[in-house]
Amino acid sequence: MKINKYIGVLLIVTLFFSCEAYLDKEQDFEGLQEEDVFGDILTAKYFLDGAYGKLITDVSAKGNSADYLPDMTMSGEGYPGRLNNNVPEIYNYYAQGDYLSLMNWNKNNGQAPNFVVRYYEAWKGIRIVNSFLENVDLITNSNEEEINGLKGQAYFLRAFFYHLLTKRHGGLIYLKNNLDLNEPLDRARETYASNYANIIEDVNLAIDLLPIRWKSENVGRPTKGAAMALKSRASLFAASPLVNTTNDKQAWIDAATAASDLINFANNNGLYALADASAAATLDVGHNGADLFVSEPEAMKPYRSIFVGPGISKVIPNEVIFMEVNQSIIAAGGFLHPEPRLALTVGFDIIKGNGGPMNIGATANFIAKYETKNGLAIEDDPSYNPQEPFINRDPRFYNDILFDGVPWKATSAGAVNKTGFTDLAFVNEQGKRGLDLVDPTIAGALLWKVRNTTGLRIRKWIPNGLNWRGGWNGDFDFHINNNIFRMAEIYLNYAEAANEAYGPGGVAPGASLSALDAVNKIRNRVGMPNVNATYAGSTDKLRERIRNERAIELAYEGHRYTDMRRWKTAHLDENQKVEFLEMRWQGEESSIYPTGFSYDYVDQADKRKTFTDRHYWWPIPSSESEVAPSFTQTTGW
Template sequence: MKTFKYTFLLILISLSFSCEDYLDKEQSFEALDQDDIFSDIRLARDFLDGAYTYLITEVSAAAGNPDILPAMTMGGEGYPGRMNNNVPERYNSYAQSDYLSLMNLDGGSGQGQTPNFVIRYYESWKGIRVVNTMLENIDLVEGASQEDVDNLKGQAYFLRAFFYHLITKRHGGLVYLKENLNLNDPLERERETYESNLADMLEDLDIAIDLLPVTWSSENVGRPAKGAAMALKSRITLFAASPLVNKSNDQQAWVDAATAAADLINFANANGLYSLVNSSNANSIDVGHNGADLFEPEPSALLPYRNIFVGQGKSKVIPQEVIFMEVNQDVVGTGKTLLPLPQTYLTVGFDIVKGNNNPMNIGALANFVDKFETKNGLAIKDDPTYNPQEPFINRDPRFYNNILYDGVQWTVTSSSPVNGTGYADLAVVNEDGELGLDLHSPTTAANRLWQVKNHTGYRIRKWIPNGHYLTAGFQGQLDYHANNIIFRMPEVYLNYAEAVNEAYGPSGSAPGLALTAVQAVDMIRNRVGMPNVDGIYTGSKETFRDRIRNERAIELCFEGFRYDDIRRWKIAHLEENLKLEFLEMRWQGGVSDIYPTGFSYENVEPVDFRKKTFSDKNYWWPIPSSEVEAVPTFEQTEGW
């Protein structure tokens, strides 16, 4: 069996290796050579499936490990509650703009203290090698129908574009390999521009769109179909049209992005695919002062929307608006318990994950939570009915799906819970004059810091179903699933709205689609019971741009979008995206006109937590120093 070291320079893998297919079948290639693998369509298919094991998206768990520095913390959506080991140190390295040290961490898969984006850099090159090997040999496969060949090629071209998108969106232009290097190739390679890589990604995607099926047969459910390639094209063209890349604001780039999104919308409509989940009855939930649903963990009218993300039972049913997602959960523990990673582990705390099984309890930042509108469809600063001393009432219904706040009924059934009250306890001073049981205490003993709790005053509800818990030995109440969604249709409508607004204005539409930018956003809002975008936000491209960006923040929150959004918009350096604000909730002795709930509420910048820094060079990440040291012509990212 041949073996080579995986690096960018020698992305030379043996054609005889063991891999795990993305559908959780193990296929061994030990003792097989290249001719064996590509002599049989089944072996060739299993070989390509090995490439999926290297695909680490923003929602993926690398080797079963949740991301130690997820996009939701880098993008200013949340802050980690874990205080021991290297988790806060990794965040602090990012906050101090020490990106090169992060990229120089061990990039081996399964390194628990290495951020996924570091592992992704290395794993993507491995996946590209597998894909290129497949494309170089696919025509040798015997006994394959033209449909078989087209399906394999379509997946390979899709995967190559996806691998390159994942690394170029952070590092900029690299080297787009359409053929694998071999030992006799010179290593003096120079980095290409992002624009050059973009052209190659789009070329690969156009081929994939042409070759992939509209849908797969039942035994292949979960593979990327034509719509997944179109969704990736929409995402990439929007990234390329944005200020980070499109420095001259070339309008054609926006037209291209609008067209890519429109093509997918028309395709979905023509084929009856990817329709939005309807949860419009959510406008009926009673979330006013002392409302019947205000402290419900999962209001029934919101369940159609909530079940896009989490649901009861371990068996996943792909939601109707999902275009592509990771279909299987990780099998971990001696009992082979299915655990939904990584979002649940990132957002839960000790009471839900007993035994210190790597929870992080990322809490939502108060300044991010302020982006949720009122149910009247207005920003909180624009709605005279909004009372900052009663911030939980009458908000966008998605607030009650995504945010867990003090007083919500929350079942913790594990033994000896820190918080056994039956509700979220997040007050800095509660009715008993004590710190809430879900919050970190500044007096916590060093040997108890592993009991991960909250800092921010808000928890994330989106990925935690009520009643779930895990105890040591992989026991507990685990009869639920979380969907690791890679593409879903609301992103496409929001991509369309943003690109159309920039190219044609709020009331414009892309050629071939009678849908305005405003109407596209209204579709996303109406399906959760929110009113149309208020007219005060649609009068100009500039004002509507801000509302589109806010809508993305709400609809796609905690799904891995925010960090790349604020980068591509070139706003990551602004104060609003650097600050940390925690909600401080304090009992004031009783209900009064000033304090309708008896509590005061205040967003506070904590003095003991490191504020983020961000300069122009931080918009593009460095590559590992070892790459440049080995081949100096492969230059480091500008500024690093």
């Protein structure tokens, strides 16, 4: 029987008869007999490797393509400032609530949002995994340990594919065996609960089979810890209000246990230590403070190294459990460097004028979530002055957000702003529009077709000094880590679940931390004080502070849109509005304007997001239910 008899892309007829190859490596297997592919451990491994190319996570891209509607714009963390390539148009489909048009977007269009491509690619990945698992017993020239490692990867991948699909679309059909072409297309969609049970079953198999560490030639493949992290993430989603509509405490207990198990596992095996940037408590970021206008504050470097760093050689930071490997090696400027996907999904202004970056700027209403260094929300701290909003903030603010006046090297030979300083003022000291905003009617701005629109930029993923001069020539001696799972998320998962299950001071069985302890651990390691007692007196109060902590710690990492959906808070006014920061020079410093600038949060009514109850679950492409009516469209669509 030929290997290409088996098809697992359910209900997508165009794929049943397409000549499209599933993966470059997989092309080599077309027409081969099963025993030819799976009789040898090496070819069987290559076959399974094809599934990795289909795994488009929230920090991945298809190939080297940009994501034209990344999580951070849907969540309101940022807004795209690209003037061409239909970026505003795609955002507007989302903002207006037209999710069905987005899901029906031509997946082969280079501007298709990643989650559209993910829908199709995930089914292809599931097909590869199922073909491997159906035939793994044919491998004869290997040992049990090696085969178990491959099985563990397969179960991990299948669980991950389904988590990525079901967290957005709800219950689908959990295929553990591929369909025969002669099988009728009359399968009905299953419930989310059913799919989730299968995800947990697969991920538990992966945990049992995967090694604690891989030998050097396999570094980058999922480990036991990665599978445990996936279990923690999936179980937290299943425990959340979107799914757990009755607030069943057992679901929260299961999520707390999954996170606690990984924390204990990491501690017992000397793995995944949080980066220690506690010295950031000493940052001098007051009015004209010595560290306020510093590109990369020294005290924050242990934390910053989780995300970006100098040198092309990547070393997985101790905090990172699983990261996306660099896809390719490109010759540039006379040396080889690993392509870093240009900061997650090519969504940031690293290379102005390049076809991919959209110059996503931070939104003013999102940065308002960063506390003061005193550990208080800005509205609760009497020392906070909205006319000097950048001083004395949570140290992570100075890692994540690039604001006016911070020294920053030009990111391309054609950059409009070549001053070496970020100029984001709506009206600067010269009475002109800031060079990083730039009037779009100016010819130079139109030439590069990219500008900042929000009055703030994202520092977290931009290596200071990366410079693109044209072609593959430039200063590329930097690396960017596309982190899929890191330990900070697990502590926050535990804090949220334990708070719901046991209260702020309760401890899950077998755990050593309370919910409050866990969130304080995340805060203290960047020099922030413990959660203020004002916010820690009850489950309800601590819930809000944990949610805020997730927003800050995991900012721009592809978590927030899912978080707002699972909490069922995406419809709230605070999460639908979009505000930009407008700075205007007032002529001189004064008691009212300590920096000489006025600062205003300006609502962008035309960019406001539409979000109703039906938007909590995404539709599937219309072609699915048209081809197989039993595979019904998502409720409300």
